[in-house]
Amino acid sequence: MDSGLYNEEKRYFSTGKLVDYKRNENNLILEYSRTKIALEFIKKGIVRVLKEKDEKLDFSSTYAVLDGNLDYNHYQILDKKEKLIVRTENLDIKISKDSFSLAFYEKNGELIHKDAKEAIKWNKDEIWAKKITNDKENFYGLGEKTGFLNKKGKKYTMWNTDVFEAHIESTDPLYISIPFYLATDRDKSYGIYFDNSYKSFFDFRVNENGEYSFGAQGGKLDYYFIKGTKVKDVIRKYTKITGRMNLPPKWSLGYHQSRYSYGSTEEVKELANKFRENDIPCDVIHLDIHYMDDYRVFTWDENNFPKPEKLMNDLKEDGFKVVNIIDPGVKKDPDYEVYKEGMKNDHFCRYLDGELFTGDVWPEESVFPDFTSKKVRKWWAGLHKDLLDSGVKGIWNDMNEPAVFNDTYTMDLEVMHENDGDPYLHKRFHNQYALLEAMGTYQGIKKYKEERPFVLSRAGFSGIQRYAATWTGDNRSIWDHLKLAVPMLMNMGISGLSFSGTDIGGFTGDSNGELLTRWTQLGTFMPFFRNHSSLYTKSQEPWAFAEKYEKIIKKFIELRYKFMPHIYNLFYKTSQKGIPVMRPLFMEFPDEQKAYEISYQFMVGDSILAAPVYEPKKDKKLIYLPEGNWVNYFSDKNYEGKQYIVEDTPLATMPLYIKNGSILVMGEKINYIGEKERNYLEIVNYLDENIPKNSYTLYEDDGISYNYQEGKYNLKKFSYKKSKEKIEFDINYKENNYKTDYNKYLIRLKNINFKPDKITFKGNKVKDWEYKLKENELTLKIKAEEGNIVIM
Numbered sequence: 001m002d003s004g005l006y007n008e009e010k011r012y013f014s015t016g017k018l019v020d021y022k023r024n025e026n027n028l029i030l031e032y033s034r035t036k037i038a039l040e041f042i043k044k045g046i047v048r049v050l051k052e053k054d055e056k057l058d059f060s061s062t063y064a065v066l067d068g069n070l071d072y073n074h075y076q077i078l079d080k081k082e083k084l085i086v087r088t089e090n091l092d093i094k095i096s097k098d099s100f101s102l103a104f105y106e107k108n109g110e111l112i113h114k115d116a117k118e119a120i121k122w123n124k125d126e127i128w129a130k131k132i133t134n135d136k137e138n139f140y141g142l143g144e145k146t147g148f149l150n151k152k153g154k155k156y157t158m159w160n161t162d163v164f165e166a167h168i169e170s171t172d173p174l175y176i177s178i179p180f181y182l183a184t185d186r187d188k189s190y191g192i193y194f195d196n197s198y199k200s201f202f203d204f205r206v207n208e209n210g211e212y213s214f215g216a217q218g219g220k221l222d223y224y225f226i227k228g229t230k231v232k233d234v235i236r237k238y239t240k241i242t243g244r245m246n247l248p249p250k251w252s253l254g255y256h257q258s259r260y261s262y263g264s265t266e267e268v269k270e271l272a273n274k275f276r277e278n279d280i281p282c283d284v285i286h287l288d289i290h291y292m293d294d295y296r297v298f299t300w301d302e303n304n305f306p307k308p309e310k311l312m313n314d315l316k317e318d319g320f321k322v323v324n325i326i327d328p329g330v331k332k333d334p335d336y337e338v339y340k341e342g343m344k345n346d347h348f349c350r351y352l353d354g355e356l357f358t359g360d361v362w363p364e365e366s367v368f369p370d371f372t373s374k375k376v377r378k379w380w381a382g383l384h385k386d387l388l389d390s391g392v393k394g395i396w397n398d399m400n401e402p403a404v405f406n407d408t409y410t411m412d413l414e415v416m417h418e419n420d421g422d423p424y425l426h427k428r429f430h431n432q433y434a435l436l437e438a439m440g441t442y443q444g445i446k447k448y449k450e451e452r453p454f455v456l457s458r459a460g461f462s463g464i465q466r467y468a469a470t471w472t473g474d475n476r477s478i479w480d481h482l483k484l485a486v487p488m489l490m491n492m493g494i495s496g497l498s499f500s501g502t503d504i505g506g507f508t509g510d511s512n513g514e515l516l517t518r519w520t521q522l523g524t525f526m527p528f529f530r531n532h533s534s535l536y537t538k539s540q541e542p543w544a545f546a547e548k549y550e551k552i553i554k555k556f557i558e559l560r561y562k563f564m565p566h567i568y569n570l571f572y573k574t575s576q577k578g579i580p581v582m583r584p585l586f587m588e589f590p591d592e593q594k595a596y597e598i599s600y601q602f603m604v605g606d607s608i609l610a611a612p613v614y615e616p617k618k619d620k621k622l623i624y625l626p627e628g629n630w631v632n633y634f635s636d637k638n639y640e641g642k643q644y645i646v647e648d649t650p651l652a653t654m655p656l657y658i659k660n661g662s663i664l665v666m667g668e669k670i671n672y673i674g675e676k677e678r679n680y681l682e683i684v685n686y687l688d689e690n691i692p693k694n695s696y697t698l699y700e701d702d703g704i705s706y707n708y709q710e711g712k713y714n715l716k717k718f719s720y721k722k723s724k725e726k727i728e729f730d731i732n733y734k735e736n737n738y739k740t741d742y743n744k745y746l747i748r749l750k751n752i753n754f755k756p757d758k759i760t761f762k763g764n765k766v767k768d769w770e771y772k773l774k775e776n777e778l779t780l781k782i783k784a785e786e787g788n789i790v791i792m
C-alpha cells in the first residue's frame with residue numbers, strides 16, 4: 001500500500017529555473033520553467049505560497065480560511081544575480097532562481113526558516129513541500145494527535161477517521177484534521193498552515209540533511225508561512241487566518257454529564273435530581289442517540305420521551321441545559337419527513353452519474369446531506385427549529401467524519417459534492433465535511449435562539465473553532481487515556497481548538513472510583529468538562545462509586561465553579577486573540593529549555609500550573625516548576641521554581657500551583673451558572689517578594705446574550721503595588737456597562753509579611769478586615785466600586 005509519504009524513489013517534477021516574474025498589488029508571480037508560483041502577502045508577517053495547478057493559479061481557499069484578511073502590499077523586490085529578494089516591513093524573503101526555494105529572514109539578517117534546495121515536488125497524484133530544520137527546532141500543533149507534546153521525529157496523516165477505542169501513541173489519523181504546525185527553537189518561531197483538505201501528510205522524521213516535508217494526495221500546494229517571534233504571536237496570526245472561537249455561553253464552561261444513552265424522561269429526571277440532591281454542581285445534560293425515534297435525526301422517541309417540552313422545562317427550572325446529539329446520516333425511509341424533504345430538494349450526496357450514495361449508520365441505510373452547498377446548510381439549520389423550540393439548548397454533532405459502517409469507514413471517495421457550482425469528489429471535501437455541517441448547525445441555533453450557540457463536534461478541519469467545541473472521541477476507561485489527554489489537548493489549543501476536552505472517566509470499558517476521581521481532577525482544568533461513557537459500561541456519574549470518591553469529585557467540580565470568573569476570562573481572551581486556555585509550559589516560559597518537552601503538565605492561562613496524576617495508587621510525583629515562586633493551591637506550601645520537586649499526591653488533591661506575583665479572581669460555590677445572586681467577587685493577590693507590582697484585567701458580561709457586542713460588558717483592572725511602607729491595591733473600571741450580581745469585593749493578600757495598622761479605601765478607613773498571622777494573609781471586604789486601597 002502507498003503510505004503517501006514523500007519517497008525519493010518516485011518520479012516527481014520540480015520547478016526548473018526562474019524565467020520571469022511579475023509584481024501585482026498583493027502578490028508576486030514567479031514564473032519557473034515548469035510551473036508558476038505565487039507569493040501572496042496576506043498581512044504583515046503572513047505570506048501565502050501557492051503553486052499553480054493545471055496551468056492556472058487558483059487563489060481560492062478551503063472553507064477554513066476567512067475572507068477579508070488580504071491587506072498587505074508594502075514590499076519591494078531586489079533582483080540579484082542568483083536570487084530575488086522580497087523585503088517587507090518585518091521579513092526579507094530570498095527566492096532562489098536556480099530552482100524554487102525560499103528562505104525567510106528577520107530584518108537583522110537572522111534566518112527564521114528555509115526550504116530544502118528543491119522545495120516543491122509533484123507528480124500527477126501528489127504534491128510536496130520540502131523544508132529544512134535544525135537540531136534545536138521542535139514541532140507542535142497538528143490538532144488532535146496522540147503521543148508526546150513535541151511532534152518532531154514522527155509522521156502524521158490528516159484524514160478524518162472514526163477510531164473506536166484504540167488511541168495509542170501510534171494511532172493516526174483520528175477524527176479531526178488541522179494541517180497547521182508551529183515550529184520553534186526558543187529564539188524564534190514560525191507556523192505553517194497548509195490549506196489543503198485532501199488526505200495530507202506531515203513528515204517530521206528529519207533526514208540527515210535536516211529535511212522534513214509535508215504534502216497531499218491531491219489539490220494544490222497552498223500554504224501560509226506565519227512569522228512570529230513569540231509562539232503566541234504565531235497562534236494569534238494563525239487564528240487570524242482561520243478564525244477564533246466566539247464567546248461561548250457561560251453555562252457551557254460548567255460541568256456536563258453525558259452517557260450513551262440516558263434513555264427516558266424518568267432516567268433523565270432522576271439524574272438531574274440526583275445532582276441537586278447530592279449538591280454536586282452541573283449545568284448540562286447530554287442526550288445521546290436513544291432519544292430519537294429509531295435514530296431518525298430531528299425526532300423524539302415518543303414512548304420514552306413523550307413530552308420533550310415538559311421535560312426541558314422541568315430541567316430548566318432546576319438550572320439544567322440539554323444538548324442533543326445529531327448525526328449527519330438521514331434514515332432512508334420514504335415515510336420520514338426529513339428524508340422526503342431532502343430527496344424532493346436534492347439535498348443528499350450523489351455519484352457523478354446521479355446515483356444516490358447510501359451507507360449504513362445507526363438508522364441502517366442512510367443518505368448524507370451535501371453540506372458543501374449553501375442551500376443544504378440552510379435547510380439543515382432550519383431542521384433544528386423544533387428541537388430548539390422545545391427547549392434544547394445545544395447540539396452535539398457526532399459521526400461527522402463522516403463515519404459509515406463499510407470497508408473504508410467513510411463515504412465513497414467517488415461521491416460528488418455540489419459545492420455551490422464548483423463540484424468535486426469526496427476526497428477533496430472529506431476533511432471539510434464536519435466543518436460545513438457545524439456551520440449549518442451553528443446558523444440554526446443562532447437563528448432560533450437569541451443566545452450564543454453551543455455546538456460540540458467530533459470531527460473537524462481548521463476553522464471548526466469558529467463554530468464548535470470539540471472532544472477527542474471514543475477513548476477508554478484506562479489510565480493511559482487519561483495521560484494521553486494532556487499533550488493532545490495542549491496541541492489542540494496550539495492549533496486553534498481551545499474549547500476541547502476528553503470523555504472524563506473514559507468512554508468504553510468500565511471506569512472505577514480512583515480513575516474517575518483523577519480524571520475529574522484533570523477535567524476541572526480542561527477547557528471542555530464532560531463526563532461521558534458508553535453503552536453497556538458501568539455507570540460513572542460522580543456518585544457511581546464509593547462515597548469517598550464522590551466527595552472528592554464533588555470538591556473538584558465545585559472548584560471548577562470557584563475558578564469560573566477566571567476561566568471565563570481566559571475564554572474571553574481566546575475569543576479575542578486565539579491564545580488557548582490550556583497551554584504548554586513553553587508558551588509562558590519560552591526561555592526554559594525544559595518547558596519544550598513537558599507533555600504531562602500544563603498551564604491554565606499564565607499563572608496556574610496543573611500536573612494531573614495519571615497513575616493509580618500514586619502518592620508522590622515528580623513535578624517541574626518553571627522560573628518563579630509557586631504555591632501549592634491546596635497545601636499552601638511554597639516552592640522555588642526552576643527545579644524539580646517531589647510532591648505528595650493523596651487522592652484528595654491534585655498538584656496545582658499558583659505563580660506568586662499573580663492575581664486571580666474567583667467566584668462562590670454555585671450549583672449552576674446563574675443559580676443565584678452572588679454576594680461577592682473574590683480577588684486573590686499572591687504576593688511575591690520579587691514582584692513589586694502586577695495587574696489583572698477581568699472581563700464580565702451576562703454570559704449568554706449578544707449584548708456584549710453593543711458594549712454591555714465590563715473590563716475591570718485590578719492592580720497592586722508594593723513598597724517598603726505600604727501596599728496599594730487599585731480597582732479601575734476600563735469599561736463598566738454591565739451590572740454584575742454581586743456588590744462586594746472580597747480581597748485577599750497572601751504572603752503580605754506584615755500586620756497592617758491602617759487600611760483605607762478611597763481615603764476612608766476600612767473596618768471589615770482581618771489579618772491571619774499563621775497564614776500570613778490579609779482579607780478585607782469593600783463595596784464593589786472603583787478606587788484605591790492603601791494598606792499600611
Ligand code: MIG
Binds near residue numbers: 289
Ligand atoms: O458509534 O452516539 O463518539 O460519544 O456516545 C458510536 C453514540 C456513536 C460515538 C461517539 C460517542 C457516542 C456514540 N457515538
